Structures are given as C-alpha cells and as structure tokens.
Amino acid sequence: MSESPIYGSDEESQEIERLESTLPPSLQRSASSLFETLHSSTSIHHSSSQHSANLITSPQPNRDSHRENHFNSVYLSSNHHSRTPSQHRGATAAALNVPTSINAPQPQHPANKQFKNLLISKLSKSENGRESSPIPMPKPKFNEDYFKPAMNTKQSSTGVLWVTERASEYGYDSEHVGDWANLGQGAPEHGDTIPGSFPRPKTIPVTDESKEYAPTAGIKPLREAVANYYNETYRQNKSSKYTYKNVCIVPGGRAGLTRIASIISDCYLSFFLPDYTAYAEMLSLFKNFSPIPVPLNESDNYDIHLEMIKQELTRGVSALLTSNPRNPTGRCMKRDQLKQLHDLCREKCLLIMDEFYSHYYYDDNCSGSSISSAEYIDNVNHDPVLILNGLTKAFRLPGWRICWILGPEEYISALSSAGSFLDGGSNSPFQFAAVDFLKPLSVKQEMKALQVHFKMKRDYIVGRLVKMGFNLNEKNIPNSTFYLWLNLSHLPHKLSNCLGFFHECLHEKVIVVPGFFFLINPQNLSRLEDVIWYHYVRISYGPELHHLEKGMDGIENILYRFGCLPYELKK
Numbered sequence: 001m002s003e004s005p006i007y008g009s010d011e012e013s014q015e016i017e018r019l020e021s022t023l024p025p026s027l028q029r030s031a032s033s034l035f036e037t038l039h040s041s042t043s044i045h046h047s048s049s050q051h052s053a054n055l056i057t058s059p060q061p062n063r064d065s066h067r068e069n070h071f072n073s074v075y076l077s078s079n080h081h082s083r084t085p086s087q088h089r090g091a092t093a094a095a096l097n098v099p100t101s102i103n104a105p106q107p108q109h110p111a112n113k114q115f116k117n118l119l120i121s122k123l124s125k126s127e128n129g130r131e132s133s134p135i136p137m138p139k140p141k142f143n144e145d146y147f148k149p150a151m152n153t154k155q156s157s158t159g160v161l162w163v164t165e166r167a168s169e170y171g172y173d174s175e176h177v178g179d180w181a182n183l184g185q186g187a188p189e190h191g192d193t194i195p196g197s198f199p200r201p202k203t204i205p206v207t208d209e210s211k212e213y214a215p216t217a218g219i220k221p222l223r224e225a226v227a228n229y230y231n232e233t234y235r236q237n238k239s240s241k242y243t244y245k246n247v248c249i250v251p252g253g254r255a256g257l258t259r260i261a262s263i264i265s266d267c268y269l270s271f272f273l274p275d276y277t278a279y280a281e282m283l284s285l286f287k288n289f290s291p292i293p294v295p296l297n298e299s300d301n302y303d304i305h306l307e308m309i310k311q312e313l314t315r316g317v318s319a320l321l322t323s324n325p326r327n328p329t330g331r332c333m334k335r336d337q338l339k340q341l342h343d344l345c346r347e348k349c350l351l352i353m354d355e356f357y358s359h360y361y362y363d364d365n366c367s368g369s370s371i372s373s374a375e376y377i378d379n380v381n382h383d384p385v386l387i388l389n390g391l392t393k394a395f396r397l398p399g400w401r402i403c404w405i406l407g408p409e410e411y412i413s414a415l416s417s418a419g420s421f422l423d424g425g426s427n428s429p430f431q432f433a434a435v436d437f438l439k440p441l442s443v444k445q446e447m448k449a450l451q452v453h454f455k456m457k458r459d460y461i462v463g464r465l466v467k468m469g470f471n472l473n474e475k476n477i478p479n480s481t482f483y484l485w486l487n488l489s490h491l492p493h494k495l496s497n498c499l500g501f502f503h504e505c506l507h508e509k510v511i512v513v514p515g516f517f518f519l520i521n522p523q524n525l526s527r528l529e530d531v532i533w534y535h536y537v538r539i540s541y542g543p544e545l546h547h548l549e550k551g552m553d554g555i556e557n558i559l560y561r562f563g564c565l566p567y568e569l570k571k
Contacts, residue, residue, distance in 0.1 A: 159277040159517030159538075160186050163502065167511050181543065181551030184511040186327075187398045188454070188482060188542040196449030198442070200397070206429045214428040216419035217412065218249020218404070222431045225438040226404050232440040234374040242380050242406060248415045251426040252401040253356055254278055256388050259422055260352055260405070261286045263414040267350075269319040270294050270312045272304060274485075274518030274533060276327045276354065283520065292317065293520060301475050302329050306340050313348055320345065323354040324371070325361065328518055328538040329485045330478020332361060332371055342376040342385070350384040356403075357481040359394040359447045362455045368448035374406065381408045394447065395437055400430045454482055457541045457548060464552040468559055469566050482542045485515075489535040492564050498537050501558075508554030512537040 163184045164174060172180050192199050217223065223244035231241045250256040257279070265288040271279060273295045283291040294312065296302035304322070312320065325332035333341070345351050353373045361370050377383045390403025403426075405415060419425055437443070458478060466472050470486065478484055494500030498514035505512050515536030541548055559565045 158281065159513045160184055162517065163511055163513055166502075167506060170506050170509075172509070172511065177547075179550065180509045180511065181547045181554060182511045183539045183541075183543065183548070183551045184513045185540050185542055188393060188396045189544045190396045190398065191544075193544055194396075194449050194453045196445070196452075197396075198437075198446055201433060204429050204433050207432065210429040210432050212428065214249075214425050214431055215416070216425040217416035218247065218426060219428065219431045220244055221435045222249055222402075222438075223247040223404075225435045226406070229438045229440055229443060230372070230374045230406060233370075233443070234372050235377075238378075240377075240379045240381070242374075245409045246380050246406055246412055248405045248407075248412045248419070249426050249431060250390075250403050250405060250415075250419065251423050253354070253388055253390060253392060253403050254282070255401075255419075255423045256390075256403055256405050257282050257352075257354075259415045259418045260386060260388075261289075262418045262422060263411070264289050264319055264350065267318040268292050268316055269321060270317045271321040271520065272296050272302075273520060274302065274328055274515070275520055276323050277513075277517045277520070279321065280520040289319065301331065302326070303331075304333065304337070304341075306337070306344060309341060309344055313344070317349060319350040319352065321352040321354070323357070324373075325355075325357040325480035327357065327481060328483050328513075328515075329476075330481040330483045332358075332363070332480035335371060335375075338371065338373060339376045342373065342383070346378070346383055350386065353385065353387050355387055355389045356393045358389065359450060360454055360482055361480045362451060362458070363479045366448060366451035366455055368444040368446075368451065370447065380406075381410075384408065384411075386411060391434060391437070394450070396450075400427070400434070402426055402430050402434050454541070457545060458482070458484070460545065461539065461541050461548055461552060464556070467566065468556055469564065482540055484539045484541065486512075486537050486539050487535060488537065491559070492562055495558065495562055495564070497534050499534075501537055504558045505554060508557055510551045510554035512539055 164172070164182075167180070167182075167184075168174075172182075174182075190200065224247075226247045226249075227242035227244055235241060248256075248259075250259060261282050267289050269283070269289045270292045271283070271294065273293050292312075294308065296304065309320070324338070342351070351373065355372055358370045358372050373385055373387055377385050384407075386405055386407040388403065388405055391397040391400050392403060405412070407415075461484060462472050462477055465484075465486070469490070471490065472484075476485070476487075488496050488498065488501055490496070491501070495504065498516060502512055502514050515533030515538065518536075518538070519532050539551075543551075556565065
C-alpha cells in the first residue's frame with residue numbers, strides 16, 4: 001500500500017468514509033456526510049482563496065433561534081503545524097456555512113486521490129497539541145465482500161453499543177475497564193459500593209423447582225411480590241388493587257418493550273424526542289402499528305406539555321410510549337403533570353410508561369420516595385396503562401435480566417402469550433431469588449441509600465462541569481436518572497459537535513454518547529433533520545466515583561488543549 005508522508009494512506013481515505021457507514025441508516029440519511037461536507041467546503045475555499053487556515057467545525061443556524069444543530073465542517077488549511085488556542089479562535093472568521101438538509105445537492109467525492117487524502121490528513125494530523133488524532137474507525141474482522149444469504153445487513157448498533165465498539169478500537173475492554181472512564185454506560189454501579197444498600201447476592205440457590213421452565217408470565221411468587229409492592233407503595237388509598245394476574249415478568253426491559261410492540265395493532269403510536277435509543281429498533285421492526293415521532297422543544301428543556309398530548313389524541317393516536325423519568329435528559333414529570341396525563345388519556349389511549357429510572361428521584365430530599373403512574377390509575381383492569389420496571393436499574397442488577405410489566409389482566413395475558421414465541425420467559429432461579437427484594441419497607445430503605453449516593457455523584461459532575469464553563473442551572477440539571485444531557489454549543493471548533501467531542505474524548509480514554517443517537521426516527525418516515533442534536537452528548541454518572549473523576553479530568557484536559565477553559569482552571 002502506497003503512503004504519502006503528507007497526505008496519508010489509501011487506508012485512511014477508505015476508513016473515514018467507513019466511519020459514517022457504521023451509523024444507523026436514519027442518521028446517515030438525515031445527517032450530511034462528514035467527508036462530503038469537508039470536500040464541499042474545501043472546494044469552495046480553494047475556488048475563492050489560496051490562503052491557509054485551520055480545520056474547524058461550527059453549528060449551522062436554522063429557523064429556530066434556540067437550536068444550533070447542524071454539523072458544518074470547514075477545511076481552511078494545508079499546513080500541518082499545531083496552532084495555539086488563540087490562533088484557532090482567530091481562524092473562525094473565515095468559517096463557511098454548508099447546508100446539511102437532506103434535500104441539498106450532495107457533492108461528488110474528489111477524483112484527485114491526493115486532494116482526497118489531504119482532507120483525511122487534516123483530521124488525522126496534530127490538533128491542539130496532540131500529535132496524532134485519527135478519526136475512530138471500525139476495522140472489521142470479517143470479509144466485507146462475503147455474501148450473507150438472508151441476513152439483514154442494514155441492522156445497526158444502538159448508541160451505547162456503537163460508542164463501545166468505537167472505543168474498543170482504541171483499546172477499551174468492557175470486561176477489563178482499566179483506566180477508562182465509561183460515561184456512556186446505561187447501567188449503574190453494581191457492586192457493594194453504596195453505604196446503606198443491601199449486599200449484592202454472591203450465590204443463587206438452584207432448587208429442583210427452579211430447574212424447570214418458568215411460565216412465560218413469570219413465577220407466581222414474584223408476580224405476587226411485584227403486585228404487593230405497587231399496592232403498598234402507590235395504591236394504599238385505592239379500592240382497585242393489583243394482583244399477580246396484573247404482572248408479567250420479562251427477561252429485560254427490551255424484551256418487555258418487544259412483547260408490548262407485538263401485541264398492539266392497527267394504531268398510531270406516538271413517542272417523544274429525545275428518548276431511549278433502543279426504542280428505534282423496536283419501533284422499526286414491527287409493522288403492526290405506525291410510529292409517530294413528536295420532537296420536544298429544546299428551549300423549555302424538552303418538557304411534555306398537555307396541549308401536545310391533546311393534539312396527538314386529536315389526530316387519532318391511540319398508543320403513547322415515553323420514559324418517565326426521561327432518558328437522556330434526566331428530568332421527571334411532576335406529580336400534577338402525571339395525573340393530568342392519565343386523566344387525559346384514560347379510555348382513549350394506551351399509555352406505555354417506561355419507569356426504569358423512577359427510583360432515581362432527587363426532588364424529595366432523597367427520602368426513598370418515587371413517582372409512578374401506578375398512583376394515578378383508577379381501575380387496574382380498566383385503565384389502559386402498561387408500566388415497565390425491574391431489577392436492572394433500581395436494584396443495580398442489570399445482569400439478572402429480571403423485569404416486569406404491570407397492566408390490565410387482558411393485556412398481561414396477551415403479553416404472556418407473546419413471550420411463548422418471542423423470548424421463552426425469564427431465568428427461573430433468578431426469579432425465585434428476587435422475591436425477597438421486593439418487601440416494601442426494604443425497598444424504601446434501599447432506594448433512600450441509592451438516592452443519597454447518586455445525588456452526590458450528580459452534584460460532583462455538575463460542579464466540575466460548571467467550573468469548566470458549561471451552562472448548567474436548575475432548569476437543565478437532572479432531578480432523576482443518572483444521566484446528564486450536556487450542551488456543547490458554546491465550545492469552539494470541532495468540540496461543539498457531538499462527534500468531534502466524542503472523538504476527542506476517546507483520546508482521553510473517556511466514553512460519552514453523541515446526542516444524535518437519541519433521534520429516534522424508525523423507518524425514516526419523518527423529516528427530522530432540523531432536530532438532530534449535534535451539539536449534545538449524554539453523560540452517565542452511573543459508574544463509580546473514581547471513574548467519574550477520571551472522566552471529568554479527561555474532559556477538562558480537552559478543553560485546556562482547545563484553549564476554552566475559564567481562566568481560573570487554566571494550568
């Protein structure tokens with residue numbers, strides 16, 4: 001393979017195009033190509049000027065003054081010498097805007113190999129004091145030309161899996177984390193690391209009974225324990241109570257969502273953006289309903305307004321899916337909002353309430369209390385509400401894959417039948433072991449310990465990021481979950497773009513999730529290019545504190561190299 005010391009290798013040229021090929025198809029269709037944008041802006045610049053400057057990225061303004069969501073990369077230099085941060089800022093005056101609409105004409109790839117490699121070189125050579133900065137590229141361990149009969153090759157990774165795959169190409173090993181800070185993970189710390197929390201089980205009894213297949217709706221003792229917990233915690237003053245017949249045990253949250261998707265039919269299903277990335281695949285695979293994305297407004301921190309729900313019901317929506325508390329924004333609906341939502345949808349619309357983060361709630365002085373739709377259901381067998389939760393988040397046992405769905409008996413019966421052909425049901429020994437976890441008083445004590453600990457971690461990363469100059473206030477600081485939806489739009493150059501920020505984080509052994517993964521656009525049925533969150537990343541404070549410290553140190557190092565730290569933090 002030939003290689004030029006100036007322009008880089010043919011392999012580099014191929015790999016930069018392969019980067020975008022790993023993104024989900026909806027993002028590839030909605031987002032302008034990084035390579036083509038570079039080529040376009042370079043062609044424009046070369047036709048108007050022979051002067052040199054630096055490679056920068058800047059958000060493109062659009063009609064919504066609150067949004068700066070488009071990725072505009074501008075190539076302005078042909079020299080490879082590092083510049084100081086002040087020189088980089090001086091180069092911004094020469095920035096060129098490049099349209100990113102999917103309707104915009106797409107430039108052709110450069111025919112000149114040296115010119116093409118020069119573009120690659122600008123992404124690979126020294127940037128702000130770092131000698132090498134290759135774009136993270138997948139390196140397949142298989143023959144890409146090999147024919148794969150009947151395989152859906154268009155299936156793509158969800159956001160968390162995608163960032164993990166890219167990080168692994170830089171040496172990250174999920175089984176031996178080492179000195180990496182995985183702030184992209186969707187799971188809480190799982191060890192005996194939280195003061196006041198019950199010890200995680202070290203062994204699981206395997207009785208003769210548990211060696212059998214469990215029923216696809218779950219074992220009766222666990223179903224009864226779940227029903228009793230919800231009755232004692234949320235429905236003490238209600239005459240209508242849950243029984244085991246209102247509970248279906250499922251092997252994980254995704255399995256629960258898949259079962260739900262399989263039993264609904266001939267309807268419009270609305271969901272809000274941004275939200276949980278795995279919704280995208282689930283909503284796109286099933287053809288028995290029509291998914292309708294409803295973008296929320298960035299200017300009011302993505303709040304769900306009841307007027308918006310009314311509009312959805314008016315246009316014929318009969319199912320609504322949402323996470324509460326919300327992933328990725330970390331915000332939870334207030335109790336009066338949740339009550340009004342139920343009053344509005346009762347008898348009109350199936351509510352599918354993803355409540356996996358309901359116990360990560362910090363607005364009640366970390367008392368162990370939580371918010372659940374179960375509190376606002378009048379009749380458990382009449383109100384069309386399905387609630388998902390489980391051991392994954394609140395009990396910090398994601399590897400157990402023991403979760404549940406609560407709902408009317410008729411829905412639960414259908415969900416049980418669906419499990420017989422979709423997943424076969426949950427692990428039997430773990431179901432028996434989980435029964436004792438759900439004693440209401442024990443759960444409240446456990447949740448209080450969890451809330452105190454995770455609020456401490458939230459306050460730590462918020463404090464560090466505020467000192468670095470990020471705009472975090474009472475409106476956008478999460479009051480639940482263990483996620484922070486971080487706005488990058490004030491940062492210079494490539495850092496204002498989630499892919500550029502992600503790229504720099506990899507060199508600090510830090511993993512974050514780019515914001516555009518939370519654009520859930522199944523089947524690419526909607527024109528959503530104007531709401532892609534290029535200037536956001538999701539940061540998880542699920543990991544242990546020492547990993548958060550490492551992650552914050554890494555982000556601070558990035559800002560230092562780009563000359564955008566507040567004066568008091570400059571080294």
